Amino acid sequence: MAKKKVQSIEPNIADLANGWLKSYKLDYKLEQESLNTEIDKALHDYFSKNGGNGANRPDAKLLLQNSKLNYYPVLIEYKGYKDKLVKLDSSNQVENKTAKNEPNFKHINSYAVNGAVHYANALLHHTSYTDIIAIGMTGYKDEFGKIRHQIGVYYVSKKNLGAGQKVGEFTDFSFLAPKNFDSFIEQVESLSLTQVELDKLKEKREQEITASLTKLNNDIYQHEKGLGENDRVYLVAASIIATLGIPGKVAPLEKEELKSLEEEGNTDGDIILRKIKAFLKEKQLPQAKKDLIIRTLQNTLTTENINKAENGESQLKRVFTKIVDDLGIYYKIGLTTDFTGKLFNEMYGWLGFSQDKLNDVVLTPSYVATLLVKLARVDKDSYVWDFATGSAGLLVAAMNEMLIDAKNNIKSPDELTKKQAKIKAEQLLGIELLPSVYMLAILNMILMGDGSSNILNKDSLTDFDGKYGFGKTDEKFPANAFILNPPYSASGNGMNFVERALGMMNRGYAAIIIQNSAGSGNAIEYNKRILEKHTLLASIKMPIDLFIGKASVQTHIYVFRVNEVHKKDDIVKFIDFSNDGYTRSNRKKASCNLRDTDNAKERYEEIVHLVRFGKSKLHYFTEKEYYEGTIDPKNGADWNQSKPNDAIPTLTEFKKTVANFLAWEVSAVLKQQAKEEDCLGK
Known part of the structure; x- marks a missing residue:
């Protein structure tokens, strides 16, 4: 006898949650109502790159401000099944990675909190926001037809390396209402990780970095011809410096700003170089140091071949995009690790040096x-x-x-x-x-x-x-x-x-x-x-x-x-x-x-x-x-x-x-x- 298919009650959950948001006069936006904002753009870019993988975009998005005028993106994901609120690993962290340190789309797609935390990491990677609230909500109908719901509220930030921390227990969304939001943010700011917990998260992130660097290096090596090992080093350095930005002074370079033009002064290399110069100027490095960095990077960034457009895109833009997409999250969350040392070691792993040379580097x-x-x-x-x-x-x-x-x-x-x-x-x-x-x-x-x-x-x-x-x-x-x-x-x-x-x-x-x-x-x-x-x-x-x-x-x-x-x-x-x-x-x-x-x-x-x-x-x-x-x-x-x-x-x-x-x-x-x-x- 065939099993009866369990029906999702996600629309009911969404109606309940969105009803709360309306009652608090919060400007929630459903996935279908696209906003031309930094958040929407980041989510769109992120999921376009990942081919969707079944995970679309959050069911509701908000951008709330507290009395200190700080903005907090809020991403909400609904699931209409019982026991689909959150999937944690053995360390009680949201389990969004497989044993191979790849995105665990099975969990991301199936569990409300896991999906919301995944979207929050996309914002950490592709926007200037560093503190994000990820909310998952799920529920089911009991034997009397009454909706029973659960809510999981997590804080995703540079401070916890994007892993997410549970904020507390909540039965509705009233903590987002303007009159309650300041006290909620105070609760968020009181969260802290022990050194042991932070060390475990760093260890996990460092394993992810190694996997991402290996993938990036092999991708550039196999598919981007004409780039010597020094060129690859300089392109990684240039791309990262150009996308770091300085709050209020130098905006991070976005992929869309590279137009793959071949006119003098406006090639992709020229654009990246201008951004690097602006960054170094604001960092107030000694002039001799700035000149040396710019001179070193300029030789690679301004070569004709790397700026030549093929099918509307230069090799430089293509490589820049790969670097930012694969590595951006790690240097944006502020990992205090030997980031470029890992990059350096991975590069030398597949370059044709003698064993003596490998020992030296x-x-x-x-x-x-x-x-x-x-x-x-x-x-x-x-x-x-x-x-x-x-x-x-x-x-x-x-x-x-x-x-x-x-x-x-x-x-x-x-x-x-x-x-x-x-x-x-x-x-x-x-x-x-x-x-x-x-x-x-x-x-x-x-x-x-x-x-x-x-x-x-x-x-x-x-x-x-x-x-x-x-x-x-x-x-x-x-x-x-x-x-x-x-x-x-x-x-x-x-x-x-x-x-x-x-x-x-x-x-x-x-x-x-x-x-x-x-x-x-x-x-x-x-x-x-x-x-x-x-x-x-x-x-x-x-x-x-x-x-x-x-x-x-x-x-x-x-x-x-x-x-x-x-x-x-x-x-x-x-x-x-x-x-x-x-x-x-x-x-x-x-x-x-x-x-x-x-x-x-x-x-x-x-x-x-x-x-x-x-x-x-x-x-x-x-x-x-x-x-x-x-x-x-x-x-x-x-x-x-x-x-x-x-x-x-x-x-x-x-x-x-x-x-x-x-x-x-x-x-x-x-x-x-x-x-x-x-x-x-x-």
């Missing part, structure tokens, strides 16, 4: 960058430099640590604002020789809050005098923290960078991650000279698969105290960090190739405490992995020590070992004889 994982920063004792008052900056991942980690420390210790809002500005403008310095990589470093720091003023395009070994590159160019940069992941093909595996940087510092600490052979024989002369002036505090053996998929080298972290001669009796802390708590894989289709399987975050924190305070902080590690010993300052090749094995085997243990070996040897002989007899029989 490999990205330091963000959690390792943070470890280096903490080992170098970085705080709000530190002056941090990096002599092989790459995409600025280490400086981003340092800046984040400095800003966190400032927020935790400065209680005056005015003083905090001044300190934050000083950290970004004056307390970070990076040097990068390769122009394309340098441009990524600039972009990375701009995205993280514009700490780009002292990223220098120089050779740190021969062309840097220790002074600020921009701004206070006559003053020495007062570095007291040095962090580094050098190119391993450099002299002494990169210890030449270490000697150079430490020699220009008066005090402080340094933490470097480097190929382990640097401490066991490949950099003897550098190491001996370094120890004549500086103290080696710790030697940390890192996991062999730390750079899995990118490089195959064993690395160590070395920690130094600056400007204090290493004496032969100075204690060095040797730590075997081979088990850092993470399990890594290199599966291309895996949703996550890094899993915390053994208290990884706690282990990284313990390493910092062990280096600073000693074995009293042992918890996850044992004395088998932690050893305090000495080195010979005149040796230079004894930096990678492990705990001596003092145990003397007993006679019983020796007999057992010999017996096991003999048993194995006899077994092997018998197996070989059996094979030979089998072959003769055949």
Whole structure:
């Protein structure tokens, strides 16, 4: 017997909800009543790009203003079935992504809140609004024919990385009425995520970034001919800078503003370049810095081929659109992550470089960058430099640590604002020789809050005098923290960078991650000279698969105290960090190739405490992995020590070992004889 089809009562739900909105005299607009507004345009563009996928547009839209004159888009989605209000994941977050970090349209289409949160993310991506109210409403008729409804109200914002937070319990829409809206917004503003919750969301978003970057890079590589690797880097940098905007001063560049004209001064490249110039002017970067950025990007943006229109569209507009559509959401929600570092690593994943070159440009994982920063004792008052900056991942980690420390210790809002500005403008310095990589470093720091003023395009070994590159160019940069992941093909595996940087510092600490052979024989002369002036505090053996998929080298972290001669009796802390708590894989289709399987975050924190305070902080590690010993300052090749094995085997243990070996040897002989007899029989 065929099952009776369950009828949706969505029209009844819509009538009930829209009746409420009318009674509050709110200007709701149904999907069919298109408004030529930023919101409607963003939703239209978003769903045109995604081909609909069954998810059209919200059933009702509002733009409400509180007494402080702040606007809040409100998106409402109705579903007329029981138990279709919201679908949450195991962390009680709205589950709108699949295991492969792709949109879960099954949930988006079926559940009211999931649909509304999905639409809200479209606004975060494609409009200037950063705080959005997403409402889902569903219901059913009970056995008496009465409509039973449920409402889910979620806040979707840059603050929660677009994930959405439940605001509270509501039985109707009266919280949207003008007389109640201020108190509702106060309730919204009181929401907060714990650091653990925020870290989980960031981790999830970073996995999405990796998937999106891989897709974008392969798309450009396969379908956009004639673009070299430098061109791709510059186009990504130019597109992102042009679409960042500055509220009230520089409007973000929209795709529609690119007309694919070929007339002089009005090509798509000219338009993007004008927007970049306006952005950099308002950012008040030093003139020399602005000129360098513009000159670098202009060469790619204004070439004839990339601006030539085919079928009414230039290659530049096509690439610009791909970049904004695939990446826009991530830099608009303000993720404090090494965004361009991930981009940088993905690009080099499919470019035809030799293995040695790949090893030289490999990205330091963000959690390792943070470890280096903490080992170098970085705080709000530190002056941090990096002599092989790459995409600025280490400086981003340092800046984040400095800003966190400032927020935790400065209680005056005015003083905090001044300190934050000083950290970004004056307390970070990076040097990068390769122009394309340098441009990524600039972009990375701009995205993280514009700490780009002292990223220098120089050779740190021969062309840097220790002074600020921009701004206070006559003053020495007062570095007291040095962090580094050098190119391993450099002299002494990169210890030449270490000697150079430490020699220009008066005090402080340094933490470097480097190929382990640097401490066991490949950099003897550098190491001996370094120890004549500086103290080696710790030697940390890192996991062999730390750079899995990118490089195959064993690395160590070395920690130094600056400007204090290493004496032969100075204690060095040797730590075997081979088990850092993470399990890594290199599966291309895996949703996550890094899993915390053994208290990884706690282990990284313990390493910092062990280096600073000693074995009293042992918890996850044992004395088998932690050893305090000495080195010979005149040796230079004894930096990678492990705990001596003092145990003397007993006679019983020796007999057992010999017996096991003999048993194995006899077994092997018998197996070989059996094979030979089998072959003769055949």
